[in-house]
Amino acid sequence: MTDTTEKVARPNVAASAVRKxxxxxxxxxxxxxxxxxxxxxxxxxxITFTYAPVANMVAYSFTDWDGxxxxxxxxxxxxxxELFTRPELFEVFFVSGYYLAASVVQIIxxxxxxxxxxxxxxxxxxxxxxxxxxxxxxxxxxxFVFLYFFQDGGTLDSVLSLFGVDSDRAWLGTPVSAxxxxxxxxxxxxxxxxxxxxxxxxxxxxxxxxxxxxLDGANRWQQFRHIIAPGIRPVLSLTVxxxxxxxxxxxxxxxIMTGGATGTETFVIQTVKLAFQFNKTGLASxxxxxxxxxxxxxxxxQRRLVPDDKVDLV
Amino acid sequence: MTRRGLARTLTYLSLVVAxxxxxxxxxxxxxxxxxxxxxxxxDSGALQLPDNLLNFDNYVTAFQDGRMLSAFGNTAVILLIxxxxxxxxxxxxxxxxxxxxxxxxxxxxxxxLVATLVPGVTTQVATFQIVDSFGMFDSRWAPIVLxxxxxxxxxxxxxxxxxxxxxxxxxxxxxxxxxxxxxxRKIIFPLLKPAIATVVIVKGITVYNDFYIPFLYMPSxxxxxxxxxxxxxxxxxxxxxxxxxxxxVLVILPTLxxxxxxxxxxxxxxxxxxxx
Numbered sequence: 201m202t203d204t205t206e207k208v209a210r211p212n213v214a215a216s217a218v219r220k221x222x223x224x225x226x227x228x229x230x231x232x233x234x235x236x237x238x239x240x241x242x243x244x245x246x247i248t249f250t251y252a253p254v255a256n257m258v259a260y261s262f263t264d265w266d267g268x269x270x271x272x273x274x275x276x277x278x279x280x281x282e283l284f285t286r287p288e289l290f291e292v293f294f295v296s297g298y299y300l301a302a303s304v305v306q307i308i309x310x311x312x313x314x315x316x317x318x319x320x321x322x323x324x325x326x327x328x329x330x331x332x333x334x335x336x337x338x339x340x341x342x343x344f345v346f347l348y349f350f351q352d353g354g355t356l357d358s359v360l361s362l363f364g365v366d367s368d369r370a371w372l373g374t375p376v377s378a379x380x381x382x383x384x385x386x387x388x389x390x391x392x393x394x395x396x397x398x399x400x401x402x403x404x405x406x407x408x409x410x411x412x413x414x415l416d417g418a419n420r421w422q423q424f425r426h427i428i429a430p431g432i433r434p435v436l437s438l439t440v441x442x443x444x445x446x447x448x449x450x451x452x453x454x455x456i457m458t459g460g461a462t463g464t465e466t467f468v469i470q471t472v473k474l475a476f477q478f479n480k481t482g483l484a485s486x487x488x489x490x491x492x493x494x495x496x497x498x499x500x501x502q503r504r505l506v507p508d509d510k511v512d513l514v
Numbered sequence: 515m516t517r518r519g520l521a522r523t524l525t526y527l528s529l530v531v532a533x534x535x536x537x538x539x540x541x542x543x544x545x546x547x548x549x550x551x552x553x554x555x556x557d558s559g560a561l562q563l564p565d566n567l568l569n570f571d572n573y574v575t576a577f578q579d580g581r582m583l584s585a586f587g588n589t590a591v592i593l594l595i596x597x598x599x600x601x602x603x604x605x606x607x608x609x610x611x612x613x614x615x616x617x618x619x620x621x622x623x624x625x626x627l628v629a630t631l632v633p634g635v636t637t638q639v640a641t642f643q644i645v646d647s648f649g650m651f652d653s654r655w656a657p658i659v660l661x662x663x664x665x666x667x668x669x670x671x672x673x674x675x676x677x678x679x680x681x682x683x684x685x686x687x688x689x690x691x692x693x694x695x696x697x698x699r700k701i702i703f704p705l706l707k708p709a710i711a712t713v714v715i716v717k718g719i720t721v722y723n724d725f726y727i728p729f730l731y732m733p734s735x736x737x738x739x740x741x742x743x744x745x746x747x748x749x750x751x752x753x754x755x756x757x758x759x760x761x762x763v764l765v766i767l768p769t770l771x772x773x774x775x776x777x778x779x780x781x782x783x784x785x786x787x788x789x790x
Contacts, residue, residue, distance in 0.1 A: 313529075
């Protein structure tokens with residue numbers, strides 16, 4: 201009797217063990233699939249609208265495609281050669297110089313205002329808001345505000361005449377003046393973001409440090425040099441990289457205000473015109489690849505200089 | 515005056531000058547928007563006050579001839595769908611990346627990370643062809659899909675928050691028999707509220723202000739969003755600065771209101787968005 205039960209029981213145990221093993225496998229499969237269900241939409245979008253375009257762009261850059269016709273032929277590095285040898289195509293990089301110079305002014309101004317507003321100042325929140333607000337304004341509206349600002353008899357001329365300066369110059373009329381004006385607008389627009397980033401970093405420095413420094417007789421400049429400057433280094437390096445890539449990719453302000461006329465054409469305006477006005481998709485792709493490589497290179501340099509994990513202030 | 519007193523005066527002076535530099539161009543445009551065509555023709559000077567401070571004729575023109583109403587409508591539709599999509603997609607991706615260990619997890623994280631380095635302006639040449647091949651060119655779907663699909667910053671903001679939610683909450687729910695989706699919907703998503711507020715504000719302002727994508731993808735006048743509709747003021751209104759100014763003020767006003775009411779969130783949001 202005992203014998204038979206054992207014999208019967210054994211296969212039973214084995215069967216239930218098999219069943220037990222089977223169920224977890226199904227569960228495991230389902231578990232393995234779950235994260236992918238959550239990631240499906242983001243990944244599909246990411247690949248379709250970021251990686252596929254980059255891959256296509258690189259491919260187009262070696263062809264003479266016009267963006268419309270079904271025919272295209274492989275032209276090797278011809279587009280790149282054209283880009284670097286035709287002076288008018290290369291000139292746009294000099295325009296970036298104006299924006300680069302402007303971003304130096306912008307960072308210094310942002311640092312200055314962040315420092316003084318981190319101390320006790322009356323109407324602090326009001327000034328903070330005023331300095332930051334331009335960053336939130338629609339680019340087209342900013343373009344129009346400043347077209348009127350630089351207009352003959354517009355805001356700037358009127359203000360100057362208040363001080364007895366009778367200026368009769370067309371601010372957007374010559375390449376140098378126009379580029380300086382547009383770069384000034386971009387300082388007006390973007391300074392607020394840098395300022396708020398710096399202010400946040402300064403305020404995250406513990407207050408005791410200042411108190412200790414003051415007890416030791418440190419003045420404001422010494423406090424800035426030895427407490428504030430080291431505290432904001434990560435944000436500063438981030439700002440520098442954002443400024444460099446922003447200067448190279450300057451588009452909205454010049455496009456809206458001058459459309460790239462009178463020598464204010466930037467790299468992105470030129471690329472957009474090549475691609476969508478002159479149907480030179482191949483050449484435009486080569487230009488975009490060059491810009492992408494420059495920006496990646498700048499980012500890489502910054503990452504090497506300042507280790508990534510330090511940029512974590514929030 | 516003592517040295518300290520002088521320093522204080524100079525500090526305030528610099529703040530006031532900066533304030534004037536920021537506000538004056540905007541104030542002048544506000545004044546111009548209230549002037550009549552006649553006043554403008556008489557060349558009253560940019561700093562002159564308008565004769566009638568309550569002259570809203572230019573705003574009527576901006577709404578009627580400038581099609582600002584349909585522009586606000588289009589912007590609202592695009593904003594609503596793309597921001598909702600961004601919140602759902604971003605929070606799901608963050609949940610999956612933080613709470614699961616799976617094969618290729620590192621690769622997925624790297625894909626999102628590297629994508630932040632690719633500036634959107636440069637790739638539009640090729641993105642255009644893809645959007646066009648889906649038949650989405652000149653439809654509201656083009657900007658909606660692009661805003662949803664290329665926003666990696668919000669995934670990072672969500673990721674930070676998901677990390678701060680204790681895993682023990684998930685585990686106790688799982689013991690109660692909840693599956694992964696229920697945990698996401700009932701536990702993670704509600705706790706993400708602060709992150710959602712941040713993403714909604716930052717994304718909302720970005721979409722509201724964007725010019726490049728609607729300009730490239732929606733050339734039809736019917737599909738004008740506020741940026742592109744305002745941009746079109748340049749043609750028909752030519753030198754009519756009073757009308758153009760009214761349009762600009764109309765576009766800036768909502769931003770100002772949002773800023774005044776949500777200041778704290780906005781500062782936090784943009785700091786977070788930029789440093790990631």
